[in-house]
Amino acid sequence: MMINIPPALILIFGSLLIPFLRGRLRSVYIIGLPLLTFFYVISLSEGISWVFKVLDLELVLKRVDRLSLPFGYIFSLISVIAAIYSLHVKDNLHLVSAFIYAGAALGVVFAGDLATLYVFWEIMALASTLVILTARTKKAISAGMRYLLVHLAGGLLLLGGIVLWFKQTGSLKFDYIGLNYQDLASWLIFLGFGINAAFPILHAWLPDAYPESTETGTVFLSAFTTKTAVYVLARSFYGTELLIYIGALMTAFPIFYAVIENNLRRVLSYSLINQVGFMITGIGIGTQLSLNGTVAHAFCHILYKALLFMSMGAVLYRTGKINATDLGGLYKYMPLTTIFCIVGAASISGVPLTSGFVSKSMIVSAAGEGGMLFIWLTLLFASAGVFHHSGIKIPFFAFFSHDSGLKPKEAPTHMLVAMGIAAFLCVAIGVFPGLLYSILPYPVDYQPYTPAHVIDQTQLLAFSALAFTLLMLSGLYPPEIRCVNLDTDWFYRKATGGFLVLAEKVIAKIDYQIIGEAYEKIFVRGMLALARLSKKIDTSGVDKSYHTLAKGSLKLSEIIKVIQTGKVSDYAFLMIIGLITLLLILVLPMLS
Amino acid sequence: MQQEKKGFFDYQDNVKRFLRGFYLFLVLVVLIDPFIHKHAYFGFDGYPSFYGTFGFVACVLLVLAAKHILRPLVMRREDYYDD
Numbered sequence: 285m286m287i288n289i290p291p292a293l294i295l296i297f298g299s300l301l302i303p304f305l306r307g308r309l310r311s312v313y314i315i316g317l318p319l320l321t322f323f324y325v326i327s328l329s330e331g332i333s334w335v336f337k338v339l340d341l342e343l344v345l346k347r348v349d350r351l352s353l354p355f356g357y358i359f360s361l362i363s364v365i366a367a368i369y370s371l372h373v374k375d376n377l378h379l380v381s382a383f384i385y386a387g388a389a390l391g392v393v394f395a396g397d398l399a400t401l402y403v404f405w406e407i408m409a410l411a412s413t414l415v416i417l418t419a420r421t422k423k424a425i426s427a428g429m430r431y432l433l434v435h436l437a438g439g440l441l442l443l444g445g446i447v448l449w450f451k452q453t454g455s456l457k458f459d460y461i462g463l464n465y466q467d468l469a470s471w472l473i474f475l476g477f478g479i480n481a482a483f484p485i486l487h488a489w490l491p492d493a494y495p496e497s498t499e500t501g502t503v504f505l506s507a508f509t510t511k512t513a514v515y516v517l518a519r520s521f522y523g524t525e526l527l528i529y530i531g532a533l534m535t536a537f538p539i540f541y542a543v544i545e546n547n548l549r550r551v552l553s554y555s556l557i558n559q560v561g562f563m564i565t566g567i568g569i570g571t572q573l574s575l576n577g578t579v580a581h582a583f584c585h586i587l588y589k590a591l592l593f594m595s596m597g598a599v600l601y602r603t604g605k606i607n608a609t610d611l612g613g614l615y616k617y618m619p620l621t622t623i624f625c626i627v628g629a630a631s632i633s634g635v636p637l638t639s640g641f642v643s644k645s646m647i648v649s650a651a652g653e654g655g656m657l658f659i660w661l662t663l664l665f666a667s668a669g670v671f672h673h674s675g676i677k678i679p680f681f682a683f684f685s686h687d688s689g690l691k692p693k694e695a696p697t698h699m700l701v702a703m704g705i706a707a708f709l710c711v712a713i714g715v716f717p718g719l720l721y722s723i724l725p726y727p728v729d730y731q732p733y734t735p736a737h738v739i740d741q742t743q744l745l746a747f748s749a750l751a752f753t754l755l756m757l758s759g760l761y762p763p764e765i766r767c768v769n770l771d772t773d774w775f776y777r778k779a780t781g782g783f784l785v786l787a788e789k790v791i792a793k794i795d796y797q798i799i800g801e802a803y804e805k806i807f808v809r810g811m812l813a814l815a816r817l818s819k820k821i822d823t824s825g826v827d828k829s830y831h832t833l834a835k836g837s838l839k840l841s842e843i844i845k846v847i848q849t850g851k852v853s854d855y856a857f858l859m860i861i862g863l864i865t866l867l868l869i870l871v872l873p874m875l876s
Numbered sequence: 877m878q879q880e881k882k883g884f885f886d887y888q889d890n891v892k893r894f895l896r897g898f899y900l901f902l903v904l905v906v907l908i909d910p911f912i913h914k915h916a917y918f919g920f921d922g923y924p925s926f927y928g929t930f931g932f933v934a935c936v937l938l939v940l941a942a943k944h945i946l947r948p949l950v951m952r953r954e955d956y957y958d959d
């Protein structure tokens with residue numbers, strides 16, 4: 285290989301040219317750039333390069349090994365597919381931020397040290413926020429701001445953890461960390477990763493923000509943030525028992541939400557958490573089979589989840605509607621989109637001969653082989669549940685169900701091409717799993733297509749479908765209703781108001797009355813004397829520089845004014861972030 | 877916008893035919909099941925049609941729990957958050 289650069293830089297710097305290109309050249313470039321990245325990642329061989337020594341730190345920008353490579357392949361591959369899907373997008377800021385986001389995800393995957401990882405982690409957070417904000421609707425902007433605040437808080441936890449970790453170990457090398465119950469550093473890093481992985485309770489940013497981006501933005505979003513978190517957890521926290529329970533919980537609780545949710549892209553967001561739950565469980569089990577399963581499932585999941593989001597994006601693009609209550613009967617007008625959606629739905633459900641079947645079963649088998657009865661039953665329940673809402677509900681309510689009267693055109697050609705590629709890959713992996721198995725971290729000794737396994741999975745799915753059919757026919761199935769379903773984001777969307785009341789009524793009172801009074805008696809008198817003295821100095825020369833400073837701060841505040849949303853919850857959130865920062869500043873010196 | 881179209885599922889006979897095919901498929905997979913050699917992890921999962929029974933019961937419970945427990949707890953008006 286003649287050229288040797290971190291793959292992230294191709295997308296990040298390459299994307300900056302997009303605004304200067306027009307017409308056909310721009311389209312070619314938009315597809316060519318991720319395609320170039322993909323071929324470059326394919327050509328990589330294992331090894332470490334781009335090592336920098338800064339003081340006593342060793343930064344590694346490019347570490348290629350059996351764990352980073354499969355994530356590199358799929359991240360660059362999905363960038364190509366999403367780029368093709370985005371060809372109609374005129375908004376350069378949207379595209380550039382999506383590409384930088386994808387590039388930063390590659391940066392995290394190939395980072396060999398925690399400092400490099402952190403930098404790309406934050407670029408991801410900022411770029412993905414822009415991907416949401418550039419939907420330019422009121423809902424998207426407020427959801428995007430909440431998303432940013434959650435990820436800033438997560439980034440702070442991670443930063444604190446990294447600093448502590450460095451103080452304790454003297455090394456920034458990013459490898460196994462492991463959860464040590466007395467070790468604050470490992471907890472902070474764990475939680476920082478956990479926010480991006482959408483751990484339960486910390487998950488609400490995902491179904492809050494993802495459905496608000498554009499038809500193209502959500503495709504990008506669905507691929508990178510949670511899966512980089514899966515990657516970093518697989519590298520640094522494999523075999524952590526707590527992850528088994530966290531993962532199992534993640535597979536189970538979102539499917540209840542998915543059943544009652546009306547916005548179909550929000551249904552997919554909940555099922556995204558459910559799917560990541562399988563991967564997290566696999567990391568927690570920590571055997572070669574389960575870790576292989578996690579990587580394989582991440583690979584397949586990115587493809588079929590993007591495919592499902594693309595099909596719903598096409599529906600949104602053509603009809604302007606995404607709620608189950610507004611859709612139905614579209615199969616007559618968008619037959620190809622319907623077929624692609626069904627392929628994605630079959631894959632996420634794990635229908636034999638699709639990709640989900642050959643990857644998810646590795647994790648479920650690992651739980652079974654480990655004799656984890658309760659976990660195994662939960663995963664089985666989640667497998668049936670995901671079929672129920674992603675496998676049936678999504679295609680049924682969008683394309684079949686009652687006729688909504690909508691008569692849209694079929695999706696544009698470039699969207700069909702992107703969906704076609706993803707659908708083809710879903711089936712190809714399902715039929716020829718050997719190719720996927722050959723790129724996994726450990727040698728694979730697993731046979732998905734045994735008669736018992738095929739018939740068991742077929743029964744599980746077919747009888748879940750029967751349950752849906754009978755509940756529908758009998759009218760017991762909960763009707764789709766226009767509504768908002770409360771989730772843990774309630775705590776920072778509504779309860780933060782209460783936090784501010786507390787701040788105003790209690791803390792401010794203590795501050796003004798008790799501290800303020802004492803302050804006046806003790807300090808102010810002394811200060812007045814001092815002030816008289818300094819006034820003499822002040823008027824002579826300091827005044828002028830003060831004016832300059834004021835002008836400068838006026839300019840700065842004009843810039844800041846733009847990000848002031850005027851929303852109570854955002855300010856309260858900033859205060860919480862401030863509190864975390866303050867705690868970190870207080871705690872860090874104590875521990876060193 | 878396109879012309880109004882009639883699709884496959886707009887005809888009740890087709891829906892009935894589709895459902896009949898589906899039920900037939902269910903009967904088939906249940907009938908085949910006992911003849912297939914299973915490797916049970918826990919014992920009970922080797923019983924014939926365990927997976928089918930589990931899938932059916934799980935989904936009915938899932939839907940009823942979501943409808944009767946979760947929905948009353950978390951459902952609010954569409955403009956609840958006012959943003």
